Every structure is written in structure tokens, then in C-alpha cells.
Amino acid sequence: MKNYDIAIIGGGPAGLAAAIAAKEQGIDDIIIIERDNCLGGILNQxxxxxxxxxxxxxxxxxxEYAQRFIDQVNELKIPYILNSMVIDINEEKILTVVNSSDGLLEIKAKAVILAMGCRERPRGAINIPGSRCAGIYSAGAAQKFVNIEGVMPGKEIVILGSGDIGLIMARRMTLEGAKVKAVVELMPYSSGLKRNIVQCLDDFNIPLKLSHTVVDIKGKDRLEGVIIAKVDENRKPIKETEEYIPCDTLLLSVGLLPENELSTKANVELSGVTGGPQVNESFQTNIDGIFACGNVLHVHDLVDNVTIESINAGNSAANYVKGKEYGQEGIDIVAEGGVRYTVPKKINPDNIEKEIDIRFRVGEVFHDNYVSVYFDDSREIYRKKRILTPGEMETIKLNKDMLNKYPHCKKIRVTVEK
Ligand SMILES: Cc1cc2nc3c(=O)[nH]c(=O)nc-3n(C[C@H](O)[C@H](O)[C@H](O)COP(=O)(O)OP(=O)(O)OC[C@H]3O[C@@H](n4cnc5c(N)ncnc54)[C@H](O)[C@@H]3O)c2cc1C
Known part of the structure; x- marks a missing residue:
């Protein structure tokens, strides 16, 4: 068994930023374990x-963004292994890794940082009826084919789901000469960033069909077309609105799921909303010495936020190795009134130097509402927001003065109000 101070699972932007931060805190004995054949994670495609x-x-x-961090990892001589997949981890922070040169490898670490990213929700998870013909891909798989393998998955495309990956792929397929006939979205709003709707759809005259879904898939060997229909307010298809769109390819961009099978093996507690670990202000999970950051924690729209969080997680893991105990005590942060979740879920003011970012997403679109933060029953923050949408992650800062003002606070509530 090999021993390390910190083992980082995943060499995407989260793992890289966490490793650099820990190294800069004076921890030399670090290992990044990456299952792919290069560092950089999803950013490579x-x-x-x-x-x-x-x-x-x-x-x-x-x-380019990933390379800046890979260069720093190399300059700081932080060790990493590629083509190596972590297949098991336990509460004692013993990792089982498999690769073709060592076979099975056991690694014991004083601290572990979970940075495994997320994966795409597949067709089976959304139950679209119809034929099981070729020509149906997840948008990320298609992105890998086009951008890394140089292969076009099809010529006439329909995209289901208007999250950022779906929007980006609508533009990408168009630029590569395909005809994107429609981006179909179940909800009455897109869950992608506004800038992506403008730059990826509007600029290319690609129709966005809100409150629509794919109700049938036609084709024998290869996809020949899809039937879409409008949905009512309960998201049920309306029969008389059905429309046939001939196409040879359907791309699914229907959500990302944090990659947490390993986390559950270590008894890390997951959020029922995000599917990621419940962490405290220091990004520590319910297991002392196991930290989480990046898309494995909650799905991000901007990699910059991944980087900020991961630097904090790396700093915390380094302090843990040096002897700091974060414990499991803290004030609960509760998401209410349109706020779906918060990260962190708990904060211990003793571990906060100046301020802490509370990240959250709302569950529906709100116009001209206020984000409020209550310390028990006292409202401390009441901030007007012109628009809040599920596609854009929001941040609210709690500073030390606020925390000191309520020394006996039991619960901090984040909510949307008129
Ligand atoms: C299509 C798409 C478009 C995007 N567009 C933008 C944009 O325009 N601007 C922006 O700022 N952000 C964008 N993002 C978001 C940003 O790319 C992500 O938030 C960021 O890459 C997440 O970093 P991560 O390190 O958490 O995950 P990842 O980049 O997914 O890295 C996780 C790594 O962990 C490895 N791994 C997983 N499990 C194991 C295991 N068991 N053992 C070993 N290794 C493992 C994986 O191979 C992977 O390399 C986009 C994301 C996507 C998917």
C-alpha cells in the first residue's frame, strides 16, 4: 500500500485547482488520480x-483554461497518474485504483478530495418511447466525437434539452455543416445561460421550442425522425400539437448527474437535490478528512466557480493534514421558498476568516424578487434581483460581522421573497 498526505480523485479543473492550492499550503505528498489519458477533464472537449x-x-x-492549471501542476511538480481509475474508497481513506501497469493498487491518504465531475443523464432515465435505432447520442458524447475524434454523428439534428451543453452543441453542429432543426425544451424556460441562448441559437436562427418534448422516435436501423409535442403545465404532451421532424440524429442534453458512486462507498452523505455530497464551509463532507469540490459536489455553469471552490477545498485538506479538525458541528443552512439547495449545507463560523460564499439555485424563474437571508427569525440580507433562473447559479456572501451578530443562531434560511 502506498501512503500519501492527500489523494485527489479526478484531474479535471476541480482536482487540479485543489492540488495546486494544497501544494501552495506546503503539502508536498499529493497524488492526483485520473482515469483518462490526460489531465483537464471535460474542458478538453x-x-x-x-x-x-x-x-x-x-x-x-x-x-486553454485547463492548460493553465496543468502547467502549474507541472511547474510545482505535483505527482499524478493517468489511465488509473479509482474503483473503491472507504471511510479509512483507503483507495483501490486499477490501471494496466500496476493492476490493482492500494493508496492510503490522510485526506481525500473527491473531484470526479459528473456524467450525462441517458435516454433510459427519461423514458422516451419509440424505436431503439442508431443515431441517438448524449450531447457530451457527440461533442467528444466532433471535437476530439473529428467525426460527425449526423447531418440533420434535433436536440432535446436546452441546458448549456445542448445549446453549445447546436452551434457546434451548425458550424460543422449540419442542420439543427430545433432545440426542444420541456420546461417553459431554458436552463442554459442567457449568453448561450443568444450566441448559440439566436445568432444561427435555430428555433427553441419551449414547453415541448420528444414523444416518439421513428426509424428502423438509423433514426429517421422524431415526433415532438407541446406539453401542458403538468408537462403532459398535448396530442393535437404533435409535429413530425425528419432527422438522422437526436442529441440528448437532459441533465448532468454528479459522479458519486465512490462517495457512497465511503459513506459520504449526499444531497437528495444536487446528488452531490453535503459539505460544510470548508468543503468537508460528513466524513472527517474527505472533501469534495467541482461538479461532483453540484453542477456548475461556470468553471471559474469550480476553481474558486476547489482552491478552498485544497486549502482545507492541507490544513486538515497539518492537524486542523473541522468537526461536524455548525449552523444549518436551509433552502426555502423557491431556493432548491445551498452549498455549503452547514457552516461553522469559527472556521470562517472574513466571509463565506453561499451558492444556490432557484427552482423556477423569478422576476423582480428579493433574495433574503434570515439568521433564525432576523432578516439580515434582502437583495433585489431583476431575474433569477434555474440555469444560473447564484452566490450570496455572509461576512464575519453578520455571523458575530448572531452568536446563538441555529439556522440560516436562504429564500426568495416578493
Ligand atoms: C459541454 C460543456 C460546456 C461547458 N461550457 C462552459 C463554458 O462555456 N464556460 C464555463 O466556464 N464552463 C463551462 N462548462 C462547465 C465546466 O466545464 C465544468 O464546470 C468543469 O469542467 C467541472 O470540473 P470538474 O473538475 O468538477 O469535472 P470534470 O471536468 O468532469 O473532471 C472530472 C475528472 O475526474 C475524472 N474521474 C471521474 N471519476 C474518476 C475515477 N473513479 N477515477 C479517476 N478519475 C476519475 C474524469 O475522468 C475527469 O477527468 C461546460 C461544461 C460542459 C460539459
């Missing part, structure tokens, strides 16, 4: 720009 506006104040492509 995101060749569009729009990354790093906050972190570097410039617009980078995904691979």
Missing part, C-alpha cells in the same frame, strides 16, 4: 470560448 472570464479576465477555450 469544450473547444468553444467563454471560459475564465472571472479567473483570468479573458475569454479562453476549455483546453
Amino acid at each position: 469544450c473547444i468553444h470560448n467563454g471560459f475564465g472570464l472571472h479567473t483570468f479576465k479573458e475569454e479562453l477555450t476549455g483546453p
